Amino acid sequence: MIPARGAWHGFRMAGILALLGAAAFPLYWMLVTSLTPSSDLFADSARIWPKFSEVGVYADAFRTTGIARWVGNSLIVAVGTTLVSLALAIFPAYALSRFRFRGMTLVGLGLFITQMLPEAMLVVPLYAIFGDLALLNTLTGLILANVAFTVPVITWILKGAIDGVPIDIEEAARIDGCSRLDIVLAVVLPLVAPTLAAAAVIAFFHGWNEYVFAQTLISDQELRTASVGLAGFVGELSTPIHTVMAIGLMYTLPAVIFYLFVQRYVVAGMTAGGVKG
Amino acid sequence: MASIRLKGVTRIFGSKTAVSDVSIDVADREFLVLLGPSGCGKSTLLRMLAGLESLSYGEIHLNERRVDQLPPSARDMAFVFQSYALYPHMTVRRNITFPLIMRNFKWWFHLPIIGGMAKRRIEQSPAVHDLVAKTAKILALTDMLDRFPRTLSGGQRQRVALGRAMVRQPQVFLMDEPLSNLDAKLRMSMRAEIIKLHREVGGTFVYVTHDQVEAMTMGTKIALMRDGVVQQFGTPREIYLNPANTFVARFIGTPPMNLVEARIRGANLQVGEASLELPEHLAKFAGAERAVLLGIRPNQLQIASSSGRGLAGRIALVEHVGAESVIDVHLDRAATAHLEDGEGRNEVMITVAGYSELRPGDPVNVSLDLRETVLFDPASGARMRATDAAHPG
Numbered sequence: 001m002i003p004a005r006g007a008w009h010g011f012r013m014a015g016i017l018a019l020l021g022a023a024a025f026p027l028y029w030m031l032v033t034s035l036t037p038s039s040d041l042f043a044d045s046a047r048i049w050p051k052f053s054e055v056g057v058y059a060d061a062f063r064t065t066g067i068a069r070w071v072g073n074s075l076i077v078a079v080g081t082t083l084v085s086l087a088l089a090i091f092p093a094y095a096l097s098r099f100r101f102r103g104m105t106l107v108g109l110g111l112f113i114t115q116m117l118p119e120a121m122l123v124v125p126l127y128a129i130f131g132d133l134a135l136l137n138t139l140t141g142l143i144l145a146n147v148a149f150t151v152p153v154i155t156w157i158l159k160g161a162i163d164g165v166p167i168d169i170e171e172a173a174r175i176d177g178c179s180r181l182d183i184v185l186a187v188v189l190p191l192v193a194p195t196l197a198a199a200a201v202i203a204f205f206h207g208w209n210e211y212v213f214a215q216t217l218i219s220d221q222e223l224r225t226a227s228v229g230l231a232g233f234v235g236e237l238s239t240p241i242h243t244v245m246a247i248g249l250m251y252t253l254p255a256v257i258f259y260l261f262v263q264r265y266v267v268a269g270m271t272a273g274g275v276k277g
Numbered sequence: 278m279a280s281i282r283l284k285g286v287t288r289i290f291g292s293k294t295a296v297s298d299v300s301i302d303v304a305d306r307e308f309l310v311l312l313g314p315s316g317c318g319k320s321t322l323l324r325m326l327a328g329l330e331s332l333s334y335g336e337i338h339l340n341e342r343r344v345d346q347l348p349p350s351a352r353d354m355a356f357v358f359q360s361y362a363l364y365p366h367m368t369v370r371r372n373i374t375f376p377l378i379m380r381n382f383k384w385w386f387h388l389p390i391i392g393g394m395a396k397r398r399i400e401q402s403p404a405v406h407d408l409v410a411k412t413a414k415i416l417a418l419t420d421m422l423d424r425f426p427r428t429l430s431g432g433q434r435q436r437v438a439l440g441r442a443m444v445r446q447p448q449v450f451l452m453d454e455p456l457s458n459l460d461a462k463l464r465m466s467m468r469a470e471i472i473k474l475h476r477e478v479g480g481t482f483v484y485v486t487h488d489q490v491e492a493m494t495m496g497t498k499i500a501l502m503r504d505g506v507v508q509q510f511g512t513p514r515e516i517y518l519n520p521a522n523t524f525v526a527r528f529i530g531t532p533p534m535n536l537v538e539a540r541i542r543g544a545n546l547q548v549g550e551a552s553l554e555l556p557e558h559l560a561k562f563a564g565a566e567r568a569v570l571l572g573i574r575p576n577q578l579q580i581a582s583s584s585g586r587g588l589a590g591r592i593a594l595v596e597h598v599g600a601e602s603v604i605d606v607h608l609d610r611a612a613t614a615h616l617e618d619g620e621g622r623n624e625v626m627i628t629v630a631g632y633s634e635l636r637p638g639d640p641v642n643v644s645l646d647l648r649e650t651v652l653f654d655p656a657s658g659a660r661m662r663a664t665d666a667a668h669p670g
Contacts, residue, residue: 168362171329176441177350177379185387190366 027252034058034245041241054242061246069222070229071251073139074208077225078258080143081207082200085150089199093158094184098170111152119149119212130217137220145213150206154199161195162188197265204262208255226251279340279353279448279481280305281326286335288321288505295321297505299335303498308475308482310496312489314528318505319485320453326483327356327451339448350379354449355442359457361434363426363441370422373409373440374400412440415477416470432463439471443478450475452484456491468495489529493517501525520651523570523658527615532575532603532626536653538612539571546571548645549588549611556647561663569661570614572651578627579644580604580635587644592637593624602633606643614655 035050135141165188173187214225233244281303288296296318303309311319324330328349337345344352363372378399386392399405413419416436426434442450456464472495475482486492492499493513500510509521520526526534540547544563546555555563594605604627613623652661
């Protein structure tokens with residue numbers, strides 16, 4: 001028997017709420033923990049509701065730690081990684097999708113293989129190279145290191161999207177007087193905008209979350225990113241749990257805001273109606 | 278004024294010759310239809326004209342100016358795609374204006390806000406605005422200018438594609454099966470619109486189709502192609518009355534021309550059991566006995582139920598089309614040469630006016646009216662010309 005429409009709807013909503021809860025609960029737990037006095041932290045019964053009188057912990061964390069600067073650095077790295085990766089990936093993605101050239105498979109495969117190398121393996125050689133190029137201890141160097149990892153993924157994702165743009169539309173643009181560059185910028189990019197937004201999300205979060213390079217390539221306190229700064233609180237003897245949770249929440253929020261801003265561009269069906277079928 | 282001259286245009290893909298040595302002259306304001314079955318090279322030829330495909334050999338001249346090395350945008354030709362190829366992210370107005378924007382394009386038009394303002398300025402300039410309004414009015418798109426292509430029906434999208442071609446006011450319109458995605462009724466009305474467009478806009482049209490009805494109704498000239506070779510180039514009437522070979526004869530006309538095996542005997546033509554006097558226009562072929570193929574249109578055959586001076590046969594199929602009926606008759610003693618039917622079917626198609634009461638299996642007698650018939654050489658399939666008369670086979 002087919003369940004009634006209402007029952008099916010309720011069933012679906014329950015499923016969505018369960019998934020949403022699983023994703024949101026850790027964030028909520030961070031909030032509750034950050035607003036729990038240290039004396040209650042190890043109480044037998046866990047606190048369910050945050051104690052808002054403890055909100056001063058945020059002001060303290062903001063004042064006493066470098067969180068503002070770290071988040072600022074993370075933002076520079078993440079935005080830089082996003083912009084540079086997109087700018088670098090668009091043209092190879094177009095070339096892989098539209099041109100036939102000798103060694104094409106090899107280039108594609110090479111991009112893929114770089115994805116299989118773990119970051120930890122590349123840290124030492126990168127450190128040596130960046131030392132020679134005077135890129136150690138700079139955010140530019142960190143951005144470049146991140147870009148090296150995001151560009152191949154984004155290239156492949158964009159190639160897939162560009163494959164889906166009907167060639168007729170490009171030919172129409174050629175007849176209307178577009179150069180190759182005009183076609184890519186004025187016709188292809190707007191049509192792959194949803195994928196571009198998805199690619200931006202990938203690059204942004206890679207730059208935002210990245211830890212290994214940030215820890216190794218940056219030694220200056222002032223240039224630390226939030227991921228490294230946060231880890232610095234985990235001490236051998238003690239960890240100020242509610243401060244860490246407060247900072248963690250402040251570290252998470254900009255990323256959530258970025259995602260909320262971008263996700264409205266991630267809508268499918270842009271190419272609908274351009275060509276028949 | 279745009280005359281097009283193709284000289285030995287050839288396109289080879291690997292080991293396959295898609296277009297072979299095409300030489301055609303198209304006068305200004307001509308409506309040339311490139312006609313042929315799928316895979317005959319007609320679309321490739323059109324794409325070479327547009328500059329979307331390069332030539333292996335040959336030359337293309339537009340008004341005595343050689344254009345085959347020029348990029349598509351420098352040829353002053355507009356192209357209408359079978360798939361419409363509209364820009365989905367632009368409104369109908371922007372789709373139509375796009376070629377005009379590209380004419381004055383600067384690199385900084387790519388910049389986000391400034392570029393958008395510049396493009397809008399061109400769009401709203403009086404000259405462009407009026408031209409778009411006029412075009413939209415002709416194509417009945419005025420109410421849809423601010424909508425996106427995905428909200429339009431197939432016929433409306435095709436009109437937008439036409440509009441985008443028209444605003445450029447090009448010397449040549451190239452169209453690649455623009456109507457084949459539309460349903461039959463819409464196709465009829467769009468066909469009329471394109472003919473009207475040709476009359477009003479002027480310009481030279483080159484139109485690709487596999488539909489011989491479209492070719493006959495729209496074209497002032499037809500180039501019928503097969504396997505990359507132009508089989509015949511001429512006016513629709515010429516091609517209909519004097520097909521160059523059996524392929525052309527069978528391709529043009531619905532139902533197609535019947536090809537019946539016959540023999541010339543002196544001044545007579547022996548078809549099956551009937552011996553008929555050669556009509557005046559074929560009298561030059563009189564002479565020694567030889568085999569020929571008689572090409573005869575379905576409306577030049579008549580059905581007489583009683584026995585007479587015709588070909589005996591039996592009704593195989595009756596199709597009622599409305600104003601006329603198409604009747605397949607299996608001939609008892611005459612053979613046909615329709616390649617696509619295979620051997621031994623020996624059926625001819627006959628059109629009769631009105632609703633035929635004949636039923637399959639009825640014995641009939643078919644009489645032939647030889648006045649507009651054509652003779653083909655059975656070996657080569659080519660139409661016999663006066664020079665062939667001197668060399669009886």
